[in-house]
Amino acid sequence: MAFPERFSDLPEYAFPRLRALLDHHAPGGSPLAMTIGEPKHAFPDWLGATLADNLAGFGVYPPNEGTPELLAAISGWIARRYGVAHPASGLMVLNGTREGLFNTLVALCPETKAGKRPVVLVPNPFYQVYAVAALAIGAEPVYVPATAATGFLPDYRSLPPEVLDRVAVAYICSPANPQGAVASAEYLADLLDLAERHDFTVFSDECYSEIWREAPPPGLLQVAAARGTDPDRVVVFNSLSKRSNVPGLRSGFVAAGPGAMPRIRQLRAYAGAPLPLPLQRVAERLWADEAHVEQNRALYQAKFRDAAAVLAGHQGLTLPDGGFFLWLPVEDGEAAALKLWRETGVRVLPGAYLARGTGADNPGKGYIRVALVAPQDETRRGLVALRDCLYG
Structure with missing residues (x-):
C-alpha cells in the first residue's frame, strides 16, 4: 500500500x-x-507506594477525560502557577502531550479557511508532530524560521497577509525545543493580537515550562486571561514528563475554552486511549506537589x-x-x-x-x-x- x-x-x-x-x-x-x-x-520516592495503593484501578475502565480529582489537581496547579482560574471542565488528561498536539488539531482545524486550504504555522526547527498533524488533516504547514535573528522564536507577524488570513492554527513552543528560548509575555500578547486580527487559534506547547534558569516562563493562559482574550482562541498543552521525571507515565493535559473542549473530548471518546486509573492517581499527586x-x-x-x-x-x-x-x-x-x-x-x-x-x-x-x-x-x-x- x-x-x-x-x-x-x-x-x-x-x-x-x-x-x-x-x-x-x-x-x-x-x-x-x-x-x-x-x-x-x-522521580519522587513516594511514587511507587502511591501506585501500589491504587492497583485495583487496573480492573476498571478509567474516565476518558480524567478523574475529577486529577482534573481538580491540574486546575489547582494552573491557579498556583499562573494565577488563572481555569475550570476542570476546560481540561482533559492526555497520554503525554504528543497525543494532544496531534488530535487537538484534528478536532479543531476547519477544512477550509477563507475559502482555501487552511494553513498551520510551525516554528522551524520544530517538534515533528506539529507538521505531521497538519499534513494528516490536509492542511498546509508553513515553516517559519526561529533563528538567532528572531530570538529563536518564530516571527509570525512577518508573513504576508494573504497567508495569515488562511491560518487556522499556529503552534508555539515555550521554552522552545530545541533552542530553549522563552516567549515573553509581550511576545505572547502580540501573537494573540495577531490571532484575533486574522482569526486563528494558538496552540501552546509548554511541556518544558518548569525547567528554567532564572525566572519562570509566562504561560499563554496567564497572558490570555490578563488581556481578556477569547478563551476559545487559546489551547495549552503540558506534561509531567519533564517536570516530574516520569516520561514513561505518559501523563499530560490539554486546556481549552468552553467551545473547543467538547470537540476535543468528543474526538478522544472515539480515538483516544484513556490513562489507566492507577496512573491517574499518581499524576494527581504529582501535580499537587512542588517540592x-x-x-x-x-x-x-x-x-x-x-x-x-x-x-x-x-x-x-x-x-x-x-x-x-x-x-x-x-x-x-x-x-x-x-x-x-x-x-x-x-x-x-x-x-x-x-x-x-x-x-x-x-x-x-x-x-x-x-x-x-x-x-x-x-x-x-x-x-x-x-x-x-x-x-x-
Missing part, C-alpha cells in the same frame, strides 16, 4: 536518521547519549552552570532561558555529530534533523542539540569531551 501523497515531503524522523549516521561507526570512547530529551533524574519540581530544577540549573564554565569563551554559545537542551553552533551539525561520536563516544543530535529545509535553507544545519539529562558528573564529562573535540 502506498504512503499517502500528502506525507511525501515529510523528512524522516530524527532518531532513525541519527542511527543511520552513527551506528555503523565505532564510538571513540565510553558511549554517552546526549540526544533524546528523556529525563534521567529520580520535587524545585529539586529537579535545581539539578538542571547546576548543569547549566557547568556548561557555562566548560564552554566559556566559545563564540556563539548562549545558555537557554528554559528547557534542558543546549543549541550549539557548529559549522555543520551532521559532520560535528559524526566527529564527536567517532572520537569521543558522545552522541548528540544534528540540528538539521529537527528542522525543515535543504542545505543552507535549513535553520538547524549549523547546530547540534545537546540534552543535559544525564547525572551531573556524566553531563560534565560529555561537555568536556564535546569542547575538546569540536572547539579545542
Whole structure:
C-alpha cells in the first residue's frame, strides 16, 4: 500500500536518521547519549507506594477525560502557577502531550479557511508532530524560521497577509525545543493580537515550562486571561514528563475554552486511549506537589552552570532561558555529530534533523542539540569531551 501523497515531503524522523549516521561507526570512547530529551533524574520516592495503593484501578475502565480529582489537581496547579482560574471542565488528561498536539488539531482545524486550504504555522526547527498533524488533516504547514535573528522564536507577524488570513492554527513552543528560548509575555500578547486580527487559534506547547534558569516562563493562559482574550482562541498543552521525571507515565493535559473542549473530548471518546486509573492517581499527586519540581530544577540549573564554565569563551554559545537542551553552533551539525561520536563516544543530535529545509535553507544545519539529562558528573564529562573535540 502506498504512503499517502500528502506525507511525501515529510523528512524522516530524527532518531532513525541519527542511527543511520552513527551506528555503523565505532564510538571513540565510553558511549554517552546526549540526544533524546528523556529525563534521567529520580522521580519522587513516594511514587511507587502511591501506585501500589491504587492497583485495583487496573480492573476498571478509567474516565476518558480524567478523574475529577486529577482534573481538580491540574486546575489547582494552573491557579498556583499562573494565577488563572481555569475550570476542570476546560481540561482533559492526555497520554503525554504528543497525543494532544496531534488530535487537538484534528478536532479543531476547519477544512477550509477563507475559502482555501487552511494553513498551520510551525516554528522551524520544530517538534515533528506539529507538521505531521497538519499534513494528516490536509492542511498546509508553513515553516517559519526561529533563528538567532528572531530570538529563536518564530516571527509570525512577518508573513504576508494573504497567508495569515488562511491560518487556522499556529503552534508555539515555550521554552522552545530545541533552542530553549522563552516567549515573553509581550511576545505572547502580540501573537494573540495577531490571532484575533486574522482569526486563528494558538496552540501552546509548554511541556518544558518548569525547567528554567532564572525566572519562570509566562504561560499563554496567564497572558490570555490578563488581556481578556477569547478563551476559545487559546489551547495549552503540558506534561509531567519533564517536570516530574516520569516520561514513561505518559501523563499530560490539554486546556481549552468552553467551545473547543467538547470537540476535543468528543474526538478522544472515539480515538483516544484513556490513562489507566492507577496512573491517574499518581499524576494527581504529582501535580499537587512542588517540592520535587524545585529539586529537579535545581539539578538542571547546576548543569547549566557547568556548561557555562566548560564552554566559556566559545563564540556563539548562549545558555537557554528554559528547557534542558543546549543549541550549539557548529559549522555543520551532521559532520560535528559524526566527529564527536567517532572520537569521543558522545552522541548528540544534528540540528538539521529537527528542522525543515535543504542545505543552507535549513535553520538547524549549523547546530547540534545537546540534552543535559544525564547525572551531573556524566553531563560534565560529555561537555568536556564535546569542547575538546569540536572547539579545542
